[in-house]
Amino acid sequence: xxxxxxxxxxxxxxxxxxxxxxxxxxxxxxxxxxxxxxxxxxxxxxxxxxxxxxxxxxxxxxxxxxxxxxxxxxxxxxxxxxxxxxxxxxxxxxxxxxxxxxxxxxxxxxxxxxxxxxxxxxxxxxxxxxxxxxxxxxxxxxxxxxxxxxxxxxxxxxxxxxxxxxxxxxxxxxxxxxxxxxxxxxxxxxxxxxxxxxxxxxxxxxxxxxxxxxxxxxxxxxxxxxxxxxxxxxxxxxxxxxxxxxxxxxxxxxxxxxxxxxxxxxxxxxxxxxxxxxxxxxxxxxxxxxxxxxxxxx
Numbered sequence: 001x002x003x004x005x006x007x008x009x010x011x012x013x014x015x016x017x018x019x020x021x022x023x024x025x026x027x028x029x030x031x032x033x034x035x036x037x038x039x040x041x042x043x044x045x046x047x048x049x050x051x052x053x054x055x056x057x058x059x060x061x062x063x064x065x066x067x068x069x070x071x072x073x074x075x076x077x078x079x080x081x082x083x084x085x086x087x088x089x090x091x092x093x094x095x096x097x098x099x100x101x102x103x104x105x106x107x108x109x110x111x112x113x114x115x116x117x118x119x120x121x122x123x124x125x126x127x128x129x130x131x132x133x134x135x136x137x138x139x140x141x142x143x144x145x146x147x148x149x150x151x152x153x154x155x156x157x158x159x160x161x162x163x164x165x166x167x168x169x170x171x172x173x174x175x176x177x178x179x180x181x182x183x184x185x186x187x188x189x190x191x192x193x194x195x196x197x198x199x200x201x202x203x204x205x206x207x208x209x210x211x212x213x214x215x216x217x218x219x220x221x222x223x224x225x226x227x228x229x230x231x232x233x234x235x236x237x238x239x240x241x242x243x244x245x246x247x248x249x250x251x252x253x254x255x256x257x258x259x260x261x262x263x264x265x266x267x268x269x270x271x272x273x274x275x276x277x278x279x280x281x282x283x284x285x286x287x288x289x290x291x292x293x294x295x296x297x298x
Contacts, residue, residue: 150179
């Protein structure tokens with residue numbers, strides 16, 4: 001039995017699709033935890049066991065982990081959490097106890113790059129995610145944290161600006177190159193770990209994309225694929241903070257997001273070299289052709 005949390009998000013939905021339709025050798029049953037089962041298609045609901053509820057709820061977790069051999073763990077963002085610790089480790093605390101109580105053998109979690117870098121202890125959301133990883137590791141379960149850079153898919157939040165104004169923004173220098181990964185590649189890495197559970201102990205699996213990219217590189221590729229000019233505007237951290245506050249996000253989340261972006265500028269994502277094992281296949285150009293372009297034209 002494999003339990004999948006957050007099965008309707010970018011990563012979880014693609015993971016579920018892979019396990020249901022692209023892994024003929026899979027012998028495990030699948031169970032999902034979802035707040036609203038109506039967000040799953042009728043076809044998916046007919047092929048998985050559905051536990052309704054939130055996966056920070058101890059009773060829900062207890063039902064979901066009964067008989068589970070492996071768990072895919074993803075903490076959903078909570079912009080109004082009272083603290084980053086509450087948002088990550090607090091959210092995970094019931095599951096950490098249940099991993100042990102139910103004898104779960106393997107857990108694959110979505111986390112972030114940055115461990116071992118000089119800025120790891122002041123990287124806001126990432127620091128909280130790494131602390132969550134440590135919490136899970138201390139349970140004794142075999143654990144792999146998917147150590148991710150920024151997602152290519154985050155640009156979908158700026159589709160309107162890209163379409164209507166030919167502009168996207170971020171807080172990093174225009175020429176600073178860093179890894180970026182497609183969420184579908186993160187899902188594929190999770191699927192591989194969940195299906196072949198021959199691994200033991202704890203550790204990280206980096207998903208770095210095929211090449212480092214700068215904002216300038218992204219602008220050129222988007223302009224080419226979309227056949228219209230797209231330019232990058234760098235936003236100051238103060239302006240970024242003001243934007244988040246204006247969106248009504250909580251103070252802890254705002255501070256954590258700003259600290260994360262500052263840390264990325266200072267090398268947070270630079271600590272893992274790209275190798276055949278850490279590279280992932282989807283290029284930014286392919287992602288733009290297959291995901292961004294249809295979204296902009298919709």
